[in-house]
Amino acid sequence: MEALIQCRNVVKVHRGRGLDGVTRGFKAVDDVSFFIEKSGNFGLVGESGCGKTTLARAILYLDPPTSGKVFFDGVELGGLRPRQLRAFRRRMQIVFQDPHSSLDPRMTVYDSLSEGLINIGMERAARTKKINRLLDLVGISSAQSSRFPHEFSTGQRQRIVIARALTMDPEFLVLDEPVSNLDVSIQAQVINLLLDIKEELKLTYLFISHDINLVAYVCDRIAVMYRGKIVEEASTEELFSNPKNEYTRTLLASVPGGGFGRSGATAADIVRDESIKHTARHVVSDTTSRTGNEPDMREEPR
Amino acid sequence: MGAAEPLIVIENLRVEFAQDGQRAIALRGVDISLYKNEVHGLVGESGSGKTITAMSIVGLLPRQALKLLSGSIRYEGRELLSRSEEELRSYRGSKIAMIFQEPAKYLNPAFTVGEQIRETIREHMGLDRSQANARARELLALVGLGNDGRVLAAYPHELSSGMKQRAMIAIAISCNPDFLIADEPTTSLDVTLQAQILKLLRTLKDMKKMGVLFISHDLSVIKEIADRVSVIYAGKIVESTSVTRLFGHPMHPYTRLLLMSIPDARRKGRRLAAIAGQVLDARADPQGCVFAPRCPMARDLCFKESPTFIAHEQDHMSACHFAEEAWKL
Numbered sequence: 001m002e003a004l005i006q007c008r009n010v011v012k013v014h015r016g017r018g019l020d021g022v023t024r025g026f027k028a029v030d031d032v033s034f035f036i037e038k039s040g041n042f043g044l045v046g047e048s049g050c051g052k053t054t055l056a057r058a059i060l061y062l063d064p065p066t067s068g069k070v071f072f073d074g075v076e077l078g079g080l081r082p083r084q085l086r087a088f089r090r091r092m093q094i095v096f097q098d099p100h101s102s103l104d105p106r107m108t109v110y111d112s113l114s115e116g117l118i119n120i121g122m123e124r125a126a127r128t129k130k131i132n133r134l135l136d137l138v139g140i141s142s143a144q145s146s147r148f149p150h151e152f153s154t155g156q157r158q159r160i161v162i163a164r165a166l167t168m169d170p171e172f173l174v175l176d177e178p179v180s181n182l183d184v185s186i187q188a189q190v191i192n193l194l195l196d197i198k199e200e201l202k203l204t205y206l207f208i209s210h211d212i213n214l215v216a217y218v219c220d221r222i223a224v225m226y227r228g229k230i231v232e233e234a235s236t237e238e239l240f241s242n243p244k245n246e247y248t249r250t251l252l253a254s255v256p257g258g259g260f261g262r263s264g265a266t267a268a269d270i271v272r273d274e275s276i277k278h279t280a281r282h283v284v285s286d287t288t289s290r291t292g293n294e295p296d297m298r299e300e301p302r
Numbered sequence: 303m304g305a306a307e308p309l310i311v312i313e314n315l316r317v318e319f320a321q322d323g324q325r326a327i328a329l330r331g332v333d334i335s336l337y338k339n340e341v342h343g344l345v346g347e348s349g350s351g352k353t354i355t356a357m358s359i360v361g362l363l364p365r366q367a368l369k370l371l372s373g374s375i376r377y378e379g380r381e382l383l384s385r386s387e388e389e390l391r392s393y394r395g396s397k398i399a400m401i402f403q404e405p406a407k408y409l410n411p412a413f414t415v416g417e418q419i420r421e422t423i424r425e426h427m428g429l430d431r432s433q434a435n436a437r438a439r440e441l442l443a444l445v446g447l448g449n450d451g452r453v454l455a456a457y458p459h460e461l462s463s464g465m466k467q468r469a470m471i472a473i474a475i476s477c478n479p480d481f482l483i484a485d486e487p488t489t490s491l492d493v494t495l496q497a498q499i500l501k502l503l504r505t506l507k508d509m510k511k512m513g514v515l516f517i518s519h520d521l522s523v524i525k526e527i528a529d530r531v532s533v534i535y536a537g538k539i540v541e542s543t544s545v546t547r548l549f550g551h552p553m554h555p556y557t558r559l560l561l562m563s564i565p566d567a568r569r570k571g572r573r574l575a576a577i578a579g580q581v582l583d584a585r586a587d588p589q590g591c592v593f594a595p596r597c598p599m600a601r602d603l604c605f606k607e608s609p610t611f612i613a614h615e616q617d618h619m620s621a622c623h624f625a626e627e628a629w630k631l
Contacts, residue, residue, distance in 0.1 A: 185559070253497070257523065
């Protein structure tokens with residue numbers, strides 16, 4: 001199988017100067033390597049703040065990595081000139097969590113979807129045809145294309161954002177928590193839609209979510225991220241039947257209502273077990289398996 | 303459980319607001335009985351009336367916009383709806399407490415956690431400063447924030463979101479309420495923290511024999527924590543029963559479809575059941591069933607006559623003309 005995306009030892013350090021004037025770095029992504037096959041469906045799971053989005057932005061070169069290499073279809077993105085990189089941009093798109101903030105409230109749906117197409121110099125007639133086709137694909141009536149985002153429900157807005165991501169005929173889509181803001185019944189509609197268009201357009205997905213159950217439903221391979229590192233990567237079946245990492249097990253056990261960790265055990269049971277193991281070290285810790293050296297209140301008080 | 307008298311009885315609660323000169327119906331007949339020492343889950347989509355139900359119980363509905371408030375909410379047999387603001391204030395905090403989805407919004411950033419807990423205790427329990435302080439320490443230890451006073455002296459921004467929610471819970475239970483309303487308390491938390499907060503709420507409920515109304519849009523969270531569940535759709539309770547029955551044998555098509563729309567890793571590859579269409583507009587006041595326009599089972603009767611909310615089987619209430627057929631969907 002051919003890899004569409006390949007990351008080698010990607011590191012992203014955020015630098016900032018504190019009140020004392022000293023510049024410090026924070027390693028948001030720490031030595032991450034993996035690859036995504038063509039038409040693969042790769043899931044990235046982890047809790048908020050673990051570096052999922054930073055990694056995605058580094059892969060897309062929206063925020064280039066501090067070190068390490070990203071290959072897209074065999075070409076190293078870091079070695080490209082800005083103009084060349086722009087040509088690659090077209091082939092990869094991203095869908096964010098909140099469709100309210102990712103659509104311009106003052107642009108009609110038609111205008112929002114036109115922007116990229118105008119940039120590549122597409123004629124109006126061809127543009128209209130394409131936009132109508134895409135809206136139809138995501139289940140929005142093309143008669144509504146002159147409307148503004150506020151006239152749509154959240155679920156419809158997310159469909160519009162997906163249609164916009166597709167205007168450039170990308171091969172690779174990053175879906176960053178695409179359904180976390182949606183209600184259960186609407187979430188199901190959008191997930192079905194994403195799986196349908198993936199099939200139809202032969203897309204490659206990087207699906208990011210904090211919800212391991214959802215990621216497992218959608219993806220074939222899963223990488224579990226914890227504090228900037230990928231702690232485990234496996235096929236979905238493998239990860240669920242035989243989780244090797246302690247954090248993966250905690251995550252699986254935390255799925256409410258189910259309890260994937262052990263047969264019959266609920267999340268609460270497992271968390272209790274875990275916390276017993278960790279109480280000695282983490283008196284006020286909120287995350288059971290926190291082990292690093294983060295200098296904040298979550299650490300053990302002395 | 304069932305034999306005891308309910309602590310809070312809500313009957314045919316109807317709430318309407320004036321919105322841009324039009325009438326918006328927030329609740330169209332809510333019936334719930336809440337017991338002590340029981341977690342009652344209230345599940346529904348956004349805009350279905352979950353929070354309005356909670357706000358009605360504590361008397362915190364926005365008065366200016368309120369057009370109609372009818373029905374009854376009885377607390378230990380006494381009507382709450384006709385109470386004055388003054389009387390309600392003595393209920394809130396001491397008898398009924400509430401926690402919310404975003405603790406960051408409800409904790410005052412300008413005061414330490416300790417000051418905020420002490421304020422509540424002194425207001426309702428009349429303790430002096432040092433007694434209040436001792437009690438605050440005890441409470442923080444109870445919710446798992448340690449007893450060395452470190453969190454007591456911390457400002458909200460120094461705490462992680464899980465810790466903030468624990469601090470909120472400490473404030474809520476500070477005056478030993480009989481009843482706790484938890485409005486989506488874990489929605490903004492990571493799964494591992496969510497599991498811990500759910501566990502904490504259960505432990506506290508067992509310890510204090512509190513009644514809990516747990517509001518969530520997430521059926522799997524409800525399954526984890528609740529003893530009994532009510533499903534709300536477009537301002538109406540459509541089904542109410544024990545957790546085991548609801549998940550095993552739903553008697554309303556809406557519940558059934560909701561259950562089928564949860565992505566589950568074990569049912570990979572199978573298409574999710576998506577409920578077609580949109581939630582009923584708040585301005586609409588249909589003659590028939592509120593779910594009929596989206597219901598795959600709907601027949602003529604459903605559009606003509608609103609189904610009554612009745613027990614179809616022992617301890618299993620549903621508002622559907624064809625409740626017996628719902629599980630077949």
